[in-house]
Amino acid sequence: MADQTLDARGLNCPLPVLRAKQALLGMTPGDTLEVLATDPGSVADFAAFCRVTGHALLESACTDGDYRYRIQKSVTR
Amino acid sequence: MAGTMHEESESIATRRMSLIVTKGTLDWAYPPFILATTAAAMDFEVNMFFTFYGLPLLLKNLDLKLSPLGNPAMKMPMAGVHMGMPNMASMIPGVDAAASKMMQNLMNKKGVASIQELRDIALEGGVKMIACQMTMDLFEYKLEDMVSGPTIGGAATYIEAASNSDINLFI
Numbered sequence: 001m002a003d004q005t006l007d008a009r010g011l012n013c014p015l016p017v018l019r020a021k022q023a024l025l026g027m028t029p030g031d032t033l034e035v036l037a038t039d040p041g042s043v044a045d046f047a048a049f050c051r052v053t054g055h056a057l058l059e060s061a062c063t064d065g066d067y068r069y070r071i072q073k074s075v076t077r
Numbered sequence: 078m079a080g081t082m083h084e085e086s087e088s089i090a091t092r093r094m095s096l097i098v099t100k101g102t103l104d105w106a107y108p109p110f111i112l113a114t115t116a117a118a119m120d121f122e123v124n125m126f127f128t129f130y131g132l133p134l135l136l137k138n139l140d141l142k143l144s145p146l147g148n149p150a151m152k153m154p155m156a157g158v159h160m161g162m163p164n165m166a167s168m169i170p171g172v173d174a175a176a177s178k179m180m181q182n183l184m185n186k187k188g189v190a191s192i193q194e195l196r197d198i199a200l201e202g203g204v205k206m207i208a209c210q211m212t213m214d215l216f217e218y219k220l221e222d223m224v225s226g227p228t229i230g231g232a233a234t235y236i237e238a239a240s241n242s243d244i245n246l247f248i
Contacts, residue, residue: 012188014115018198021118052119
């Protein structure tokens with residue numbers, strides 16, 4: 001289960017990533033953020049975001065055009 | 078003391094990006110603000126240098142417009158097809174304003190952020206904005222007409238920022 005959920009459905013690039021960053025800022029390191037999105041570009045973007053920032057992308061899933069991500073906040077950032 | 082600070086900055090290895098922003102139309106305002114906010118979200122230190130027609134993007138009151146004139150690639154989706162506009166149409170008063178309004182409505186409908194919103198996020202995210210002094214002087218803009226945050230600088234200020242950056246873009 002995620003510690004916090006962000007509904008970014010209906011938002012286009014770069015808003016899902018920007019909103020996720022804002023949410024992560026207020027979270028405790030090690031906690032997980034669930035992000036819901038409809039932007040197909042968010043699949044590649046959240047993978048890149050996590051590779052660069054060091055947050056762990058625990059899950060990246062798609063069901064009927066709805067994307068779901070689980071990101072664990074890095075303990076070093 | 079200085080040695081300690083150096084070691085700390087080495088271990089965090091801050092990445093940096095710089096952008097030169099030269100265009101201030103509704104469409105061209107997007108690439109620099111999208112990239113600057115995203116880079117800042119990815120822990121980059123970002124410097125935006127606003128010069129020439131990019132400078133009005135720092136004004137408190139944004140009134141962004143675009144023109145389909147000389148832009149055959151600008152085709153708007155309408156009733157399932159993509160419609161361009163002949164250059165001649167842009168000469169008619171009100172046509173560019175209507176095209177700008179149409180683009181704005183389309184962006185709102187598609188969940189695209191406004192430039193104001195991206196600019197706010199950039200400023201909140203610590204993006205450094207530099208207003209070109211020469212352009213301010215040339216077009217008679219005053220710092221008090223602009224959002225709070227930007228500092229004044231010139232080419233040397235940009236070159237220093239660019240020389241320390243991993244990514245440098247001219248838009």
